[in-house]
Amino acid sequence: MLIFAPMKFRISTIAILSAALLAGISSCSGDPSGRDAEVVEPVDVPAAVPSMGFNADSLDTVEGKVKNGQFFSTLMTGLGLTQQQAYDLTMACDSVFDVRTLRVGQTYRAYYSDEPKQLRYLVYERDKASCVVFSCTEPYRAWLYEKPVEIEEKYADVTINSSLWNDMLKAGVSPLLIISLSDIYAWTIDFFALQKGDRFRVLYQERRCDGEVISVDTVKYAVFGHDGVDFPMVMFDQKDGGNIWWNEKGESMRKAFLKAPLNYTRVSSGFSYARRHPVTRRVQPHTGVDYAAPKGTPVMTIGDGVVTSVKYEGAGGNTVRIRHNSVYSTAYLHLSKYAKGLKAGQRVRQGEVIGYVGSTGRSTGPHLDFRVWKNGTPINPLKMESPPAEPVKDSSRPAFEAAFKAYKAKVDTIQARSFVPVLFEKL
Numbered sequence: 001m002l003i004f005a006p007m008k009f010r011i012s013t014i015a016i017l018s019a020a021l022l023a024g025i026s027s028c029s030g031d032p033s034g035r036d037a038e039v040v041e042p043v044d045v046p047a048a049v050p051s052m053g054f055n056a057d058s059l060d061t062v063e064g065k066v067k068n069g070q071f072f073s074t075l076m077t078g079l080g081l082t083q084q085q086a087y088d089l090t091m092a093c094d095s096v097f098d099v100r101t102l103r104v105g106q107t108y109r110a111y112y113s114d115e116p117k118q119l120r121y122l123v124y125e126r127d128k129a130s131c132v133v134f135s136c137t138e139p140y141r142a143w144l145y146e147k148p149v150e151i152e153e154k155y156a157d158v159t160i161n162s163s164l165w166n167d168m169l170k171a172g173v174s175p176l177l178i179i180s181l182s183d184i185y186a187w188t189i190d191f192f193a194l195q196k197g198d199r200f201r202v203l204y205q206e207r208r209c210d211g212e213v214i215s216v217d218t219v220k221y222a223v224f225g226h227d228g229v230d231f232p233m234v235m236f237d238q239k240d241g242g243n244i245w246w247n248e249k250g251e252s253m254r255k256a257f258l259k260a261p262l263n264y265t266r267v268s269s270g271f272s273y274a275r276r277h278p279v280t281r282r283v284q285p286h287t288g289v290d291y292a293a294p295k296g297t298p299v300m301t302i303g304d305g306v307v308t309s310v311k312y313e314g315a316g317g318n319t320v321r322i323r324h325n326s327v328y329s330t331a332y333l334h335l336s337k338y339a340k341g342l343k344a345g346q347r348v349r350q351g352e353v354i355g356y357v358g359s360t361g362r363s364t365g366p367h368l369d370f371r372v373w374k375n376g377t378p379i380n381p382l383k384m385e386s387p388p389a390e391p392v393k394d395s396s397r398p399a400f401e402a403a404f405k406a407y408k409a410k411v412d413t414i415q416a417r418s419f420v421p422v423l424f425e426k427l
Contacts, residue, residue, distance in 0.1 A: 150207070
């Protein structure tokens with residue numbers, strides 16, 4: 001089931017329109033999250049010229065993609081500039097675009113005058129919503145062009161029957177919403193252990209450019225139902241540069257640790273003091289959890305901390321050890337390789353890639369042996385409880401509670417209205 005809220009507007013008018021999804025709910029007017037509306041600054045292009053900063057209609061166009069091994073200089077000479085002209089253009093645009101960030105596969109369009117045939121402009125697609133425009137004749141210069149982006153506020157109600165991915169696609173929801181939800185709920189829900197009947201109700205914003213969804217980066221309110229229990233969350237910004245995702249109690253959705261250090265296929269071996277080792281066939285403790293995953297799967301640290309060891313450890317193979325605080329430490333075994341530049345003494349952030357799944361050491365196949373210690377004693381990672389981070393400040397509590405009630409009222413009203421046609425059909 002998917003319901004689209006009747007709300008569609010351009011970024012340039014977002015500050016004018018109310019964030020209310022339904023008319024008549026006075027408590028829902030404005031943006032209860034406390035976040036300022038985003039305003040896009042006008043593009044810095046020459047005055048009195050259309051669109052990207054030049055009249056493209058009078059020019060011939062050649063479109064292509066950056067090839068493997070191609071540099072900015074070779075791209076420009078291939079399009080018709082001399083080496084000196086390419087160098088001068090590079091020097092003129094260095095404050096706008098770092099030519100070393102030219103990416104293979106990115107699209108570009110070259111614009112030529114007809115008589116004489118001469119390269120006049122190059123438009124490089126930096127991403128789906130912006131371009132870098134190069135003026136390829138003297139005086140050389142470059143500027144950024146931001147494409148018109150629309151923001152659409154939506155509501156989705158998805159019940160899992162097969163998988164979150166398949167059921168969201170079936171409901172017409174962008175897969176990008178899954179990424180946002182998994183980031184927000186990463187410390188509460190194991191997205192690899194979802195069950196049939198689990199349900200997401202989400203109020204969110206979708207950004208579109210040229211008719212294509214480019215991001216789902218603002219989840220305003222969501223309720224995840226799992227095993228008969230609801231886990232609501234709300235976006236609320238205290239303007240302190242910190243967390244903006246909270247549960248209904250004002251506790252941070254960001255816990256001290258992630259639920260899992262990687263995207264795994266299955267748990268191939270659990271925590272046990274009497275496991276028969278698959279290689280030695282001897283019964284011995286296995287004070288960790290084995291996550292089966294393809295070789296090369298990125299492995300992340302489950303929390304902020306300091307790397308204490310990066311080395312080969314015999315049966316454990318390539319291993320990374322991290323001390324998170326005075327209580328918790330973790331280890332990641334059998335890695336195929338370490339993250340580039342990782343070394344002992346380095347500080348890492350939660351979710352940072354520290355290595356890649358492998359089968360080094362005493363191992364029968366690619367997997368991650370993940371271990372956690374609490375006060376020096378091994379504990380079962382699958383049963384570890386992670387305390388929440390700092391809650392909403394007392395001074396922000398009234399505004400937070402108002403925001404939570406406003407968003408809940410929106411979702412409840414949308415939900416109630418969605419049942420009205422169904423009731424009439426049954427009459």
